[in-house]
Amino acid sequence: xxxxxxxxxxxxxxxxxxxxxxxxxxxxxxxxxxxxxxxxxxxxxxxxxxxxxxxxxxxxxxxxxxxxxxxxxxxxxxxxxxxxxxxxxxxxxxxxxxxxxxxxxxxxxxxxxxxxxxxxxxxxxxxxxxxxxxxxxxxxxxxxxxxxxxxxxxxxxxxxxxxxxxxxxxxxxxxxxxxxxxxxxxxxxxxxxxxxxxxxxxxxxxxxxxxxxxxxxxxxxxxxxxxxxxxxxxxxxxxxxxxxxxxxxxxxxxxxxxxxxxxxxxxxxxxxxxxxxxxxxxxxxxxxxxxxxxxxxxxxxxxxxxxxxxxxxxxxxxxxxxxxxxxxxxxxxxxxxxxxxxxxxxxxxxxxxxxxxxxxxxxxxxxxxxxxxxxxxxxxxxxxxxxxxxxxxxxxxxxxxxxxxxxxxxxxxxxxxxxxxxxxxxxxxxxxxxxxxxxxxxxxxxxxxxxxxxxxxxxxxxxxxxxxxxxxxx
Ligand code: CTP
Numbered sequence: 001x002x003x004x005x006x007x008x009x010x011x012x013x014x015x016x017x018x019x020x021x022x023x024x025x026x027x028x029x030x031x032x033x034x035x036x037x038x039x040x041x042x043x044x045x046x047x048x049x050x051x052x053x054x055x056x057x058x059x060x061x062x063x064x065x066x067x068x069x070x071x072x073x074x075x076x077x078x079x080x081x082x083x084x085x086x087x088x089x090x091x092x093x094x095x096x097x098x099x100x101x102x103x104x105x106x107x108x109x110x111x112x113x114x115x116x117x118x119x120x121x122x123x124x125x126x127x128x129x130x131x132x133x134x135x136x137x138x139x140x141x142x143x144x145x146x147x148x149x150x151x152x153x154x155x156x157x158x159x160x161x162x163x164x165x166x167x168x169x170x171x172x173x174x175x176x177x178x179x180x181x182x183x184x185x186x187x188x189x190x191x192x193x194x195x196x197x198x199x200x201x202x203x204x205x206x207x208x209x210x211x212x213x214x215x216x217x218x219x220x221x222x223x224x225x226x227x228x229x230x231x232x233x234x235x236x237x238x239x240x241x242x243x244x245x246x247x248x249x250x251x252x253x254x255x256x257x258x259x260x261x262x263x264x265x266x267x268x269x270x271x272x273x274x275x276x277x278x279x280x281x282x283x284x285x286x287x288x289x290x291x292x293x294x295x296x297x298x299x300x301x302x303x304x305x306x307x308x309x310x311x312x313x314x315x316x317x318x319x320x321x322x323x324x325x326x327x328x329x330x331x332x333x334x335x336x337x338x339x340x341x342x343x344x345x346x347x348x349x350x351x352x353x354x355x356x357x358x359x360x361x362x363x364x365x366x367x368x369x370x371x372x373x374x375x376x377x378x379x380x381x382x383x384x385x386x387x388x389x390x391x392x393x394x395x396x397x398x399x400x401x402x403x404x405x406x407x408x409x410x411x412x413x414x415x416x417x418x419x420x421x422x423x424x425x426x427x428x429x430x431x432x433x434x435x436x437x438x439x440x441x442x443x444x445x446x447x448x449x450x451x452x453x454x455x456x457x458x459x460x461x462x463x464x465x466x467x468x469x470x471x472x473x474x
Contacts, residue, residue, distance in 0.1 A: 117140070217276055
């Protein structure tokens with residue numbers, strides 16, 4: 001079968017020409033071929049296998065390209081990379097590999113195309129198109145990868161125990177592809193992942209997080225998290241989520257299963273946002289519930305302070321997984337910390353002052369917070385579902401009104417500390433804090449508008465109450 005039409009980009013002609021000059025059989029392999037057949041759009045990372053030296057081929061290709069792009073050589077791996085237009089092209093010599101028990105780094109020997117295909121992760125990723133002059137575009141599919149693409153199956157070329165044990169990251173990749181593509185992992189493979197799940201421990205955190213992010217960025221992330229749980233991988237990666245599993249019952253009172261609830265929230269939010277960090281916030285919004293869970297006869301199950309506990313756990317989790325401890329992490333923490341605020345607010349009559357406080361506390365994140373809280377409504381009671389959503393609509397409307405009128409989103413006090421010091425001829429002192437707080441409170445309560453004149457008047461009143469005298473100008 002020929003797939004010439006997949007190779008219309010000039011780069012393939014140039015690689016083919018270079019390969020001929022070096023007399024190397026050469027193929028495009030992996031994601032590019034897979035995504036072409038799946039019609040997933042053009043894969044920008046192109047993997048080239050040469051039967052011989054991939055590094056030499058890369059250098060030759062560079063020579064044949066206009067303004068010879070730089071070839072980056074990774075000696076230890078025997079690979080080379082160059083960039084052309086918006087493409088990243090990686091060259092590797094075909095190899096036979098075997099791995100040792102405790103490392104991802106293989107012992108590498110030169111091999112044939114078939115050896116190379118054998119050592120790849122999945123049949124759908126082992127598809128190769130020839131770049132030879134005479135068989136340009138010819139498909140080499142020794143494991144029926146095209147059939148697996150059609151039947152939506154993830155399967156390993158070799159015995160799955162070998163493929164996964166060789167490179168345990170592939171267990172996560174299998175689940176990630178299943179989630180991204182809506183494929184099923186073949187039973188033998190799934191069993192092998194379960195058997196080998198412990199080996200995920202030798203994989204670096206960064207690589208694990210890359211796969212987790214891809215699962216989270218999928219249309220329906222729950223598919224991946226359910227597989228991660230089922231195969232026993234999740235307990236090694238995110239034990240905080242495992243701790244949310246299960247329903248306890250005491251004296252006939254049950255709480256919901258917060259693991260499955262969380263997954264529902266993640267799926268819900270994924271319909272409304274592509275923001276990876278907001279999706280992380282959805283995944284972690286209830287993790288504080290496991291350590292704060294209590295039962296009392298009077299009130300049943302409670303999770304007091306779980307938002308605060310959860311936001312602290314976010315830091316430890318990010319640190320453990322070597323995720324960025326920057327503004328992204330702070331954003332997730334803030335979302336988790338504030339995750340119950342809108343629902344509490346929407347259960348009562350929605351007052352302007354409560355909305356103003358919400359906007360004040362959430363700042364620029366208030367819209368994201370609302371998106372999270374709307375996704376958090378997973379009640380199966382249609383009446384309540386409707387009520388909460390309607391209330392959130394009111395909250396959203398009020399947020400806009402309050403914001404237009406009072407500008408508390410990124411609150412700047414209308415009267416500064418300096419102004420207070422000048423007015424009462426004060427040195428830095430606690431009175432200034434008290435007056436500032438009183439002004440802020442009055443604005444949030446709606447007692448005064450967020451304007452200078454009203455705030456100035458209140459400052460004078462408060463100052464006098466504190467026994468301060470207005471300083472007369474000399
Ligand atoms: N590969 C593998 N085992 C891995 C990683 C990669 O066998 N642990 C092989 C697969 O043949 C894969 C190719 O290397 O197709 C390229 O890997 P990569 O660029 O990571 O993935 P893609 O398949 O291109 O897919 P994506 O870009 O979606 O990650």
